[in-house]
Amino acid sequence: MEERTVFFLSDQTGVTAETLGHSLLTQFSAKKFRQVTLPFIDTEDKARQAVRTINAVRKTGAPKPIVFSSLVQHEYREMLKEADGLYLDIFDVFLEPLSAELNEEPSFEPGRAHGMSDIEAYMKRIEATNYALANDDGGVSRNYDVADVILVGVSRSGKTPTCLYLALQYGVYAANYPLTDEEFESGKLPDFLVKQKHKLFGLSIDPERLQQIRKERRPIGKYSSIQQVRFELRESEKIFRRYGISHIDTTKFSIEEISSRILDSTGVERRVRP
Amino acid sequence: MEERTVFFLSDQTGVTAETLGHSLLTQFSAKKFRQVTLPFIDTEDKARQAVRTINAVRKTGAPKPIVFSSLVQHEYREMLKEADGLYLDIFDVFLEPLSAELNEEPSFEPGRAHGMSDIEAYMKRIEATNYALANDDGGVSRNYDVADVILVGVSRSGKTPTCLYLALQYGVYAANYPLTDEEFESGKLPDFLVKQKHKLFGLSIDPERLQQIRKERRPIGKYSSIQQVRFELRESEKIFRRYGISHIDTTKFSIEEISSRILDSTGVERRVRP
Secondary structure, eight states, rough: OOEEEEEESSSSSHHHHHHHHHHHHOOOOOEEEEEEOOOOOOOOHHHHHHHHHHHHHTTTTTOOOEEEEEEHHHHHHHHHHHHSSSEEHHHHHHHHHHHHHHHHOOOOTTTTTTTTHHHHHHHOOOOOOHHHHEEEESOOOOOGGGGGGEEEEESSHHHHHHHHHHHHHHOOOOOEOOHHHHHHHTTTHHHHTTTTTTGEEEEEEEEHHHHHHHHHHOOSSSGGGGHHHHHHHHHHHHHHHTTOOOEEETTTTHHHHHHHHHHHHOOOOOOOOO | OEEEEEEEEEESSSSSHHHHHHHTTTTTOOEEEEEEOOOOOOHHHHHHHHHHHHHHHHHOOOOOOEEOOOOOHHHHHHHHHSSSSSSEHHHHHHHHHHHHTTTTTOOOOOOOHHHHHHHOHHHHHHHHHHHHHHTTOOTOOOOOOSSSSSEETTTTTHHHHHHHHHHHHHHOOOOEEOOOOHHHHOOOOHHHHHGGGGGGGEEEEOOOHHHHHHHHHHSSSSOOHHHHHHHHHHHHHHHHHHOOOOEEEOOOHHHHHHHHHHHHHHHHOSSSOO
């Protein structure tokens, strides 16, 4: 399979160029891509170094690299356009129509491209993260009154990373509670959760996938046996039905997608915007 | 200040359209933007609903909304282009030159736009998250041999969210250790950290900013007094110097930027690509 080198250029972290590039590259499944991020290109020296890095690819006889750029400053963009690659630049393409429509000149100032450094947003995300940590895995505080959402599901169904992602990315207060033998035996949720029924959201997962994930943690024993995994998932689905808890199958989704689908399905508002 | 409505359209989570849009919008500081994400537009019905939502803005007499789209499917994109807004579409602009260069037809298949759902990447991120949790705040496991990086800094300098972000986003094993009275009195780091000196990375922060953050947690008392905050930061910087620990001032940066700068500065490789 042909391997193409892809560069993501930025005067900031490179997240914008990467996100844009990934969306486009997934449309081409016959290629293998070697991905290189060149962040913080904010001096002429670094711009020149980036040009050299890109040109070095061609000298090995490899095909033309693809270059996604979110560089803001005109002079560096002009330098990078001269490099030997297919140059795709979000500012070249979108800034002009946007400027015309808004009837405002762009500032061309770097450094605010991920304008997230304001203290209020930062604190909201930190507080939400602390909340998620204190209310992880049925955790110590059980401070469910202020929760935006409470995830329920069996061990390793993805509750913890999803809660942390919701907190870090969106400032959402997400708690989680594991379904275990206690719930399976009675078929019931504890009273303090039933009181918060409207906030509950269930995570389910394909049994084979769950077994695979659990085996990474404990390769042998009941915990990662297919019988146990099937039993727990069957029982947890009964509980979802009994209490009318919306739920999604996380098998095919990334943490981002699970988080986004939960917000979409519950209508919980983001407290910060990434 | 004029308020413009901005829509982010996607058949997936909307993260791509949002990230792209934010980078561009920060170039226009004289405007206020009302941001609305319309994710999971994957049926004709939802596309039609999105058109109605966009058109409703104009009917209130507001100026033309800006529409960032990462919709993949041709028919939905055509429908949305008819809506009354400035339509900026990443697929319209970049797909053709990319396809020509790669000499491959795009699949036009949605659902892989954030192609992160493969199990290997998912597990790496989960394992890294579990690692960060177990090694948070000088935490229980102190399993520093496998750490990629160990963050050190005073309470509330941003260690925990940064470690979690590094884990969730990049699958990086990030531990953190708080600098407290013990270190300030001796001016020394504990031996188990000195052994890992090459992995240490320091977080510093502006005293006023730190005081503000601490006051959110404990409004009164020594912990959030400016004297104490100044003392701790001065002592922690002495420790950074003593051991030659690279460090950054997190005051002006978002969690994403701090994380990205740490990777850039340390050369730690990402285990997964977002």
